Amino acid sequence: MVERAKIIFIHGASSSGKSTLARAVQARLGEPFWHVSIDHLRDSGMVPMERFRRGDFSWKEYRARFFDGFHRSLVAYASAGNSLLLEHILEEPGWVSDLALMLEPFDVFFVGLHCELDELVRRETLRADRPLGSAADDFHRVHEGQRYDLELRSGQAVEDNAAQLISAWAARRSPSVFEGLAREAVATRADQPR
Ligand SMILES: Nc1ncnc2c1ncn2[C@@H]1O[C@H](COP(=O)(O)OP(=O)(O)OP(=O)(O)O)[C@@H](O)[C@H]1O
Secondary structure (H helix, E strand, O other), X not given: OOOOOEEEEEEOOOOOOHHHHHHHHHHHOOOOOEEEEHHHHHHHOOOOHHHHHHOOOOHHHHHHHHHHHHHHXXXXXXXXXXXXXXXXXXXXXXXXXXXXXXXXXXEEEEEEEEOOHHHHHHHHHHHOOOOOOHHHHHHOOOXXXXXXXXXXXXXXXXXXXXXXXXXXXHOOOOOOHHHHHHHHHHHHHHHOOO
C-alpha cells in the first residue's frame, strides 16, 4: 500500500526566506522530503524565461496553465507516496481552496513565514535576481486572511526556525488548517448554484 504522503508547505512573500528555510529543514528531517519549488523549474531551464522576457511569448497567456500544471504535479508526486517540502506563493485568491481540495488525501502542514517589509526590500535589492517590487507587492497581501498550522518570523536565525518547524510538525494534530479549508471548500461549492 502507498504511504500517505506528508507535505510541509512553506508560504511567504518573495525573498522572505522560503528556499533557505526549506533547505535547512530538508537537511535536518529524519526522512527524505522532495523540495518542490517553482524556482527549480525556472532555474533549470524548463520554462524558456529568456523568450518570455524578450516578448516572444506572453506570460499572461501561459501563466494559468503553468500554475495549474504545477499544482497537479504536487498531487502526482504525493499520490505516489512522496513526501514534499513545498515552498510556494499563493498568488491568486482561489488557489488556497483549490489546493486544499486537491491535497485533501494527504497530510499537509501549512507554515506561514513572515518578514518585515524593510528586510524584504533589503534582501530583494541585494540578491538582484527578482523584479524589484515583487516582495513589497507580496507583503501587502500574502498573509491576508490566511490561517496556518505554524507561523515563523524570518528575522530569527534560519537554524532556529528549522528546529521550531520540525518540532511543531512532529507534534502536529488533526484537523490541520488544510483539512479545515478542504471541508469549507466542499461546503461552499455545494452551496453554489449549478
Ligand atoms: N533569515 C535570513 N536572514 C537574512 N537573509 C536571509 C534569510 N533568509 C534568506 N535570506 C536571504 O534572502 C534572499 C532570499 O531568500 P530565499 O531565496 O530563501 O527567499 P524565497 O522566499 O525563497 O524567495 P523567492 O520566493 O523570491 O524565491 C537570499 O539572498 C537569502 O540568502
